[in-house]
Each structure stands twice: as structure tokens, then as C-alpha cells.
Amino acid sequence: AMLIERLVERAARATGRDPIAFRRGNLIPSGAFPYRTPTRETLDSGDYAALLDRLVERADYPALKREVARRRRRGDLVGLGVALAIEPCGTGHESAVVEAGPGNRVIARTGSTAQGQGRETAVAQIVASVLGIEVDAVDVVHGDTGATLPGIGALASRSTAIGGSALIEAAARHKASGRREEVVYTAPMEAWASGAALARVAIDRDTGVPTIERLWFVDDAGLVVNPTLVEGQLVGGMAQGIGEALHERLVMDEDGQLVTGSLMDYQLPRARDIPPIDLASLHTPTPANALGAKGVGEAGTVATPVAILNAIEAALDGHDIGELDTPVTPERIWTILRRGRSA
DSSP states (O other): OOHHHHHHHHHHHHHHOHHHHHHHHOOOOOOOOSOTTTTTTTTTOOOOOHHHHHHHHHHHHHHHHHHHHHHTTOOOEEEEEEEEEEEEEEOOOEEEEEEEEEGEEEEEESSSSSSSSSSHHHHHHHHHHHHOGGGGGGGEOSSSSTTTTOOOSSSGGGGGIIIIHHHHHHHHHHHHHHHOOEEEOOOOOOOEEEEEEEEEEEOOOOOEEEEEEEEEEEOOSSOOOOHHHHHHHHHHHHHHHHIIIIOOOOOBOOOHHHHSSSSSOOEEEEGGOOOOOEEEEOOOOOOSSSBBBBBTTTTTHHHHHHHHHHHHHHHHTTTTOOOOOOSOOOOHHHHHHHHHHHO
């Protein structure tokens, strides 16, 4: 995404075309899915044009461009950056067990795991919806190899898509039989999430400090089980994306000793670094699994850093930028500003 979307942005700038219009002309049509790429990946579903349209609508992009142009005429260093991204979201298998518990309760055991994503809530919602019971009546068990079937876990944004599909099948069998039902579900293909990001970044001319004034993000995670959990994943992922773009790096001393080896030295984004974020979601269900869900765990980390870098390059338009490597620190921007404008 970093390579492709920066090249696309530069191509749009070099040809004098609007970066969103430039991208729109190169999108896979929604009617072409499932789509076989030249690199032999099969993209399951999506509506990339709708992502861009929603982004334009949410940001009021024409008005935003006019505002940025006015600010630049009065000497402000400010720019807009766009990025699109797709992400593979889990394939393979996952296990689930659904059985009756004490006191008219239901026990749902998943081979997937939870590391703070709110997985327990999503698992309970999925099982409760199939059985037609209250969410609070479902007890969720995970991460215990003595109590669950062998599973793969939560890597690669797969828990809801693959683990949730296993839970649907196990819950449906339990509803029909009343017995303990064990399922190992294998997805027929991989699901691909997609997203569109827009960033507005201003740069202090004297210090080179970049300020992300606002971020817009439209995500397509297929069927969404819990919008609140998705929002938390997106905001957290976008915060990590800000860290990728502006802060995080490994620094070695002259002897090759790592000097950013602890959180006392390694710069992570803080609350004050997170700008106002405007989030929207599309829901293009996938045929790649029984639930129709795609992943969202890394969604904010894929397009966000590219949009920020594209916005910084737009803000520095006319300067001798050279290669703008991450993290784009104030020192690097200050050096570009001191180097002066390009011919």
C-alpha cells in the first residue's frame, strides 16, 4: 500500500489530475467480483468506487480542496493526502463448540483467542443470534487448550470471519439437536477488506513539525457484528498508523547498539497526537465465509500512514523533497524546508 499509493499520488500530481479522480478511473468495478488479479489472488467482493464516493461525501472534498487552496495562497504549508488499501483477512480453519450449560445457559467455546478486541462480546452475539436467546445467557470460553478444540487463534484479522463462521455452524447444529456440537470450519477462500483514507496535514514552517488536522476513513469489513468494537479497532489501528508515519523507528548508536529498546526511548503516538477522526463503514458481505464478515484488526494501519505521507508531500509541493522515508520526523521536514525549493 505504501509503495503503490505513493506512486499513484505522484502520478496524479505529475499529470495535473485530482488524486481521487485519478484513482476512480483505475478501480475494479463492483460487478467484476470475484476478481482474479494478475498476481493470481482472488478478491472476493467489494465496492471500491462506493468507498471513494463515501469518502468524498463525508469530507466534503470539493469544499476541503478550496479551503486548502486558500490557505496555501496565504502561505500556509498544508496538504491533502488520499490512500486506498485492500487487506487479506484470514483463511484456513477454526474450531467451535456450543453446548448447554447450567441454569439454561449456553457455553460457546472458540479456538480463536482474545487480546483486547472484545472478542467475548462478538462471540456471544453470534451464538445468541443463531439460538434466539439473550446475549447475557452465553458463556464464552477461549484460550484454554483443555476446554476447547485445537484452534489457530486471532492472527490476521480472522477471528470474526473464520471463528465466527465456525460458531454459526456449531450453534445451528446445537439448536437442531440440543446436544453438544463440535465444528471445525474451513473457509472456501480468503476474504479481502478494503478502505479509503483522507488526511489533512499542516506543517510549521519554522520547526518542521507536522500536525494532522483531521483524518477521514471509510472501511468495508463486510458484515459487522458489533459496530462499537469495529470503531475501537479502527481508531486504535489509525493511532498505530500515525505512529508508523511520524514517530516509530529503531535507532542504533555507532556501535550498533539499539538505543530505542524501551518505551522510555521508543516514540509511540500519545492521545494528543490523535486528531479528530471521521469514520464511516460500508458493508459488502463476502462469499468467502459463512458469516459474510471480513477483518478489521489492521484496517487502520494500512491506508492511514500512506494518506499522511501523501498529505505531507502535498504540503511540501514545490520543495526539493527527495525520498521521504518513514518516520517523517520534524527534523526531516525541517531539513527539506532549509534545502529550499526545487527548480
